[in-house]
Amino acid sequence: MYPAETIYQNAEAFRNSVRSWAAKKGFAVTNHGTSILCSRCSMPNAERKKLEKKAAAVPEGKRRQRKTTRVGCPFKINCSKVDRKNREDKRVKILPSSEFAHSGGCIPSRNQLSVEKRKSGAYTVAANEFHIKSILNCLKTRARVNNGLLREMMKPLFPAGVSLDTKMFLISV
Ligand SMILES: [Zn+2]
Numbered sequence: 179m180y181p182a183e184t185i186y187q188n189a190e191a192f193r194n195s196v197r198s199w200a201a202k203k204g205f206a207v208t209n210h211g212t213s214i215l216c217s218r219c220s221m222p223n224a225e226r227k228k229l230e231k232k233a234a235a236v237p238e239g240k241r242r243q244r245k246t247t248r249v250g251c252p253f254k255i256n257c258s259k260v261d262r263k264n265r266e267d268k269r270v271k272i273l274p275s276s277e278f279a280h281s282g283g284c285i286p287s288r289n290q291l292s293v294e295k296r297k298s299g300a301y302t303v304a305a306n307e308f309h310i311k312s313i314l315n316c317l318k319t320r321a322r323v324n325n326g327l328l329r330e331m332m333k334p335l336f337p338a339g340v341s342l343d344t345k346m347f348l349i350s351v
Contacts (some may be wrong), residue, residue: 192272218248316331
């Protein structure tokens, strides 16, 4: 349970606080206006319309099926300014209209968090760094690299506890 009625110095502090709390609990969050939603919430209308428009431009049969992990989870934390009339006062507080329960099949866990992070490309950045270059150099020699060795080489790239399965190895050259 997140401390309700908590006051933050500004919206940024609020978002950072909720984000790190969520990471500890095993779920990812997404900003939506003055609210923070579980990343497995239903897709906001504006975003859905944009995607539908995009899809309509692609001939039928060539449309890619998007995999989604969204289940319409109702979790959300709403906040508002402490003093709406005072422009100088940037403080925000959590509103009682917040919904702290996950449901619809959304069960926060370490595994779920890693899936959400992978989806959002959080690991892609790390993979662009030094390590991946040395791995590619090794592969370039055309020496046989078995899965075990590859896994050992990839391990330092990811936070402890992230399972390295084949989905992780989408390397585009
Ligand atoms: Zn959720």
